[in-house]
Structure formats: C-alpha cells, structure tokens
Amino acid sequence: MTNRPNSIRNLAWAVVGDGAEPRHVYRRNVDLLLKDGRIVEITPAGARPAEANEPALDGSGMLALPGLINIHSHPTTEPGYRGVREDHGVPEQQMTGLIERLQAFRLDKDGQSAAAVMSYSEMLRAGTTTACDVTVPFDGWLDTMVQSGMRFYAGPTFASARWGMSAPQTVTWRWDEAAGVAAFDKAKAVMAEAESHNSGRLGTLVFPAQIDTVTPELFAAARRHADESGRLFSTHIGQAVVEVREMIRRHGTTPVQWAAAQGLLKADTILAHCILLDEHPQIRWHTAKDLDLIAEAGASVAHCPQPFARYGLAMDHVGRYRTRGVNVGLGTDCAPHNLVEEMRLAIHAARLMSETVASLDSATAFEAATIGGAKALGRDDIGVLAPGKLADIVLVDLAHPLMQPARDPLRSFVFHAADRAVRTVLVGGEVVLQDGAPLHLDPAAAMERLAEAQARMLRDSPQRDYAQRAAEEIAPLSLPVV
C-alpha cells in the first residue's frame, strides 16, 4: 500500500462539505480524488476510473470523515496522571483537584517527552489530525510533534505566578514577575522556531497560562504580541471556582468581564474552558453578561467536558453557548486524548444540564469537533472534506460490530464504536495511521519511560506537597492492595 494515495476509492459513506458555508452532509458510494495533499474532487464511485498503477486506497466498507480538531490539550503531562487524577478532588475547593495536583505532582522532562508520544498516538487513533498542544516548552517537544505526522499548534505557556496551597481551603499565588517576562521571551523564541519548521504543519498560540496567574501588564504585552505577529491568542479562564472568586476579589468582576475590559478577547482568541461563567449555578454572580461578551468579541470556547465531569462540574450548557452566538470547539485537556469520547460526553453533559436532547446532538457535537475547531483556528482549509481542502481524512471501518447496523454511521461512531473502528488516518494526503497503529511514533517504547517517570513523580510528592504527604495519601489506589 502506498502512503501517498492519489485517491480513496469506493467509500460506502462519506461526511462531506456542502455549500459555501461549511456544513456537513452524507454522501454514499463516492471516490475522493487527491493531489498535492489536497482533495481535488469528490465523484460517484467509479466515475473517474483509476489509471493503471495509480496509487489508490481501497475505501470499500469504510466511512470517510474529516480529521478531528482538538483545540485544547496537554499531551506532554496528562498521560503521567493516569491512575492518579481520575478520582481526585479537593472538597474545600468545590472539588477541583487542579491546584493540589499541580503542586504535588510534576512530571520530569523525560516523562514529558514520553507522554507526548503516548498522547499523539491516542489522538491519531481517535481520528484527530490537528491539535493545540499547551505546555511549558522543553527540548525535543516540537520534534515529536513533527515526527507524528499530525498538524499542531504549539502553545508554550508563561506565567507570572505559581499556584500553591497552604491548607485545603487556602490557595496561594507566588508572584515572580521577572520570571514571567523571561518565560514569555522563551515562548516567543519557541513559536518562531515552530513556524520556521519546513513541515508546514506547525502553527502557534500565544498562551499566557491562566487568567489568575499572569499580571495585567504581561497579559497586555501578550495581547499586543498576538496582534502584531498574527498569532492566535489563548488562555485558561473560568476553570475553577477559586479562580473566579480570586479574580472578583482582585478586580471586583468576573474573569471574563475583566478579560473583556482589558481588550483580551478578540476573534483570534480561544478560551479554555469558560465553564464557570457569571450565570453558572456554582457562581451565581449578580450579572448575566459573560456569555454575551464572549460572543460579541467573536472569541471561541474550547469545551473539554471530561476533566470537569470528573469533579462533578459541567458547562451550563453548551447548546445555550451556541445559540447565544459563541463558536464552540472541542478539546480533551486531560488523558485520554480521545475527541470522540469527548463528543459523547459533551452531548451527555449538555443534556443533563439542560434536561433536553436538543442542547447537543451527534451532528452538532461533530460540527464542534471539526468546523468549530477550524473556525477557532481561523482556518478554512480543514474541518470539512471538499474540493480544495487539505486531505486530512479518517477512515472508519463499518464492519466493526459496534458500527453495525450502520444505518447512521456518524451516530454509530460517536455513541458506540469511537476509536475502536478507526482504521486509517491521512494528514495532508499522507497515511500516518494504518490498521489503527501510528506509523511514525513508538508508543510501546514510550510506555516504559512514562511509567518510570510517573514513579519518580509520585516518589517526590512529599517534597512538593504543602503537607508533605505521600502520593498514596493524596491519591490513594481505587482498591486496597491486600
């Protein structure tokens, strides 16, 4: 089989673009004709027969989807928390375990580079072809992205303060403004390096780490830099009740209203996660304008339901965000980096919060994971399968038992089979996942390195934790070992 086919033949089903405004529709029995990494034509199967020796991919028995777009993730750290964070929460902080975990547990550089390989493999297996990867930068990070064959937006983070805790109910911000400025300089150098890479698959995000850990001056400098460089702008906002309360204490207003007043919100802005807005039941601030401010700015929300659901928290509710005019894309934030599971959870969480099926369904969740993500990234060449678009294509095996009966294969994929039925993934016309395995990454070797790094991370928690607790005390195993 060729890794750069000129066509994908005899597809049983395809989700393709329709009309000038991006919109997905089904087509049956089609061929996708490819050239120079793009789709040139979508024809009825056999209408333009393959020439002799033409490198063609057999699409029979397959559903073709546009590659999924993950607009917020932390691939270089999250697999290190597998078995650590899933049941962990701090009751005194409305259950968020974010701050306690980051203080007590830190993966070292070797662990981070192994985690990247594991995460990128997870992403490809679940049909993700473009992802925003947010982390404190380290040597080799960009190289692993390039090696994977995927498209990435690198978001090297910087912050003026570091979170900590001195007691379960007391979060602290340790400020070091000079360190924040130095980290911003480093981030600019890393972004320049990413953009100069000749793969053409790396973009960048200007990423001040969190709304509550960056000084107003550094936020202003970052915003100015994004305006001048044309780079995307993103930050974490509305992700914890303690963050919202602290911002109200500092500024008398919610994080979103503060960000809007500072001019931080624009059409190039991706806000992760905007769960805890003024109207959210856990905030109940006296205003009701956060959502409209986001919509008026044309900013996008990176919706990552999984980490919040684990704390007992949910967006209220994603259907309302969409009808109020906010562009919503999906991200994973935590491991597993499976955007299909994220679509399903987004649907369930939306319905639980809204008490209606209409809040989000298979089509609208899939739209968020493709068209919504592309819009957030300011791109019109990905997110749909149509002539002229990049050939970022996922082939799903309709013969998988969880896809059958394939009456409505998108529903089968989102609600039933997910990554289990993904067979082949192409990025820019090149096969990068084949028979469910990534071609350019070695997750088996990374697995061992990650397990060793996780053991070191857990061993060192008493030196990092505010109460010098062992990892077993902070995050006990789910069952006792007897």
Ligand SMILES: [Zn+2]
């Ligand atoms: Zn995040």
